[in-house]
Amino acid sequence: MVVVSQKPTLGRQIFPAVALTVVGVGFISLLDNPGGNGGVALEGAIGAVVPSTSETTSTLAPSPATSVIAPIEVSTTLAPSPVSPVEGSGVCDGDVVTGPTAVFKWGGLQLQATFTKKNVLCGVTVLNYPNEKDKSARINQSALPIYNREAVEIGSAQIAVVSGATDSWRAYTAGLQAILDAHPA
Amino acid sequence: MSAEVRFKFAAKAMGTAVSVHIADVVPQETADDAWESVGVFLRDIEDRFSTFLSTSEISRINNGELHMLDASPDVVEVLDACTWLEHLSNGVFNARRPDGSIDPAGFVKGWAAERAASLLAEAGLQDFYLRIGGDIQTRGAQATGEKWRVGIVDPHDASRIHSYVDIPENWAIATSGTAERGQHIWGNNAMPVSPQFSSMTVIGPHLMWADAFATIGFALGDTGIEWVEKFPDYTAFTLK
Numbered sequence: 001m002v003v004v005s006q007k008p009t010l011g012r013q014i015f016p017a018v019a020l021t022v023v024g025v026g027f028i029s030l031l032d033n034p035g036g037n038g039g040v041a042l043e044g045a046i047g048a049v050v051p052s053t054s055e056t057t058s059t060l061a062p063s064p065a066t067s068v069i070a071p072i073e074v075s076t077t078l079a080p081s082p083v084s085p086v087e088g089s090g091v092c093d094g095d096v097v098t099g100p101t102a103v104f105k106w107g108g109l110q111l112q113a114t115f116t117k118k119n120v121l122c123g124v125t126v127l128n129y130p131n132e133k134d135k136s137a138r139i140n141q142s143a144l145p146i147y148n149r150e151a152v153e154i155g156s157a158q159i160a161v162v163s164g165a166t167d168s169w170r171a172y173t174a175g176l177q178a179i180l181d182a183h184p185a
Numbered sequence: 186m187s188a189e190v191r192f193k194f195a196a197k198a199m200g201t202a203v204s205v206h207i208a209d210v211v212p213q214e215t216a217d218d219a220w221e222s223v224g225v226f227l228r229d230i231e232d233r234f235s236t237f238l239s240t241s242e243i244s245r246i247n248n249g250e251l252h253m254l255d256a257s258p259d260v261v262e263v264l265d266a267c268t269w270l271e272h273l274s275n276g277v278f279n280a281r282r283p284d285g286s287i288d289p290a291g292f293v294k295g296w297a298a299e300r301a302a303s304l305l306a307e308a309g310l311q312d313f314y315l316r317i318g319g320d321i322q323t324r325g326a327q328a329t330g331e332k333w334r335v336g337i338v339d340p341h342d343a344s345r346i347h348s349y350v351d352i353p354e355n356w357a358i359a360t361s362g363t364a365e366r367g368q369h370i371w372g373n374n375a376m377p378v379s380p381q382f383s384s385m386t387v388i389g390p391h392l393m394w395a396d397a398f399a400t401i402g403f404a405l406g407d408t409g410i411e412w413v414e415k416f417p418d419y420t421a422f423t424l425k
Contacts, residue, residue, distance in 0.1 A: 158334055159334055159335070159336035159346060159349055160190070160206065160314065160327060160333050160334045160335065161204075161206065161314050161316055161321050161323075161333065161334075161335050161336070162316075162319070162335070162336045162337075162338055162346065163316075163319050163320065163321055163335050163336070163337050163338065163358050163359065163360045163386060164319040164337065164338030164340075164343065164360050164362075164384070165319060165338070165340065165360045165361050165362025165363070165384045167201050167202070167318040167319035168200065168201055168318075169197055169200060169201050169202055171343065172201060172202035172318075173202075174343075175338070175343055175344075176336070176338065176343075176344070176346065177202070177204060177316065177319075178195070178202070180193075180204075180206075181193055181194075181195035181202075181204050181206075182195075183193075184193075185190050185191055185192055185193045185206070
């Protein structure tokens with residue numbers, strides 16, 4: 001389900017700002033779907049997943065380039081001190097920042113970024129990807145039998161349609177689906 | 186004899202074939218009109234998404250003539266979905282070429298097929314399947330009342346059916362394999378070269394996701410099935 005946001009417009013702008021800043025993904029701004037129903041929303045500050053020795057809540061400044069009106073709250077977890085810290089070594093021994101959950105039309109997306117002590121981005125993890133929308137249609141997957149044989153005769157198995165990986169137009173014309181299509185209904 | 190249906194249509198579309206088999210008891214005219222609407226829709230999608238047409242929205246975005254957010258809602262939706270998939274797959278799925286231009290072709294086919302199936306439903310049809318390039322969206326059941334039975338092509342011999350599955354009503358099925366790979370994924374060196382299997386099939390409610398998940402799951406190799414099945418309702422299996 002779409003998380004109801006009190007400031008949907010803000011929510012739609014904030015996530016691209018954070019994602020661009022943290023991840024640097026090119027067309028993340030497409031999260032904002034003008035024709036959609038305002039499906040991107042914030043879930044507010046979310047606790048970091050990694051174990052922590054101390055925890056603070058900091059405010060991540062919005063990127064000025066994307067005209068975000070208000071600052072966004074994210075939870076920052078300070079990672080345990082490494083045994084032998086080396087400045088600029090690329091070790092992810094700095095902050096762990098968990099972004100807000102962005103709700104797409106089809107499900108959520110939440111990123112967690114890790115930094116070095118010098119605040120250089122060194123890792124991004126996808127924390128969750130719920131797919132709530134399909135839950136209403138869920139059935140017991142274990143009830144789905146797959147009949148596996150050496151080779152199945154189309155006639156005896158009453159195959160209605162064929163699924164396969166290689167299917168250019170040329171492959172189609174020489175394949176089984178073309179036979180099924182050409183056979184009178 | 187194949188399964189019992191009442192109308193069959195097939196044509197060339199999107200570089201491959203589109204097939205529609207209808208089991209409903211409807212006038213010929215209803216079936217013809219529904220099929221026609223699918224053709225009109227797919228031609229429109231090709232006009233707007235093909236990177237081979239300089240006038241397509243995708244080409245105009247790549248040429249700097251059109252901003253992504255000024256594109257039609259369909260184009261924005263597709264690119265939005267590609268972004269989502271890129272994140273979920275940690276970049277295994279990627280609709281951007283190394284030069285920075287975009288090409289969502291790997292997603293558009295499944296998305297368009299699901300949309301086209303919706304058009305058939307809107308035309309009043311209840312029991313049919315629509316297949317584009319080996320990926321299938323079903324609705325309802327066969328004329329006998331049995332579930333749609335889908336044969337999976339033997340990845341080593343396209344003239345043979347390796348397995349088959351009776352899929353739940355309204356569900357979709359998509360298969361991804363080696364030969365298809367270059368079409369979907371650009372410049373990802375992290376992708377395994379020799380997976381333990383030759384094709385992956387994904388079954389679930391939406392063809393747009395089943396198709397994309399099959400592509401990603403196949404590219405992921407050994408962890409592919411586990412990745413796909415994190416999504417509620419989506420099931421994956423592989424053929425060696």
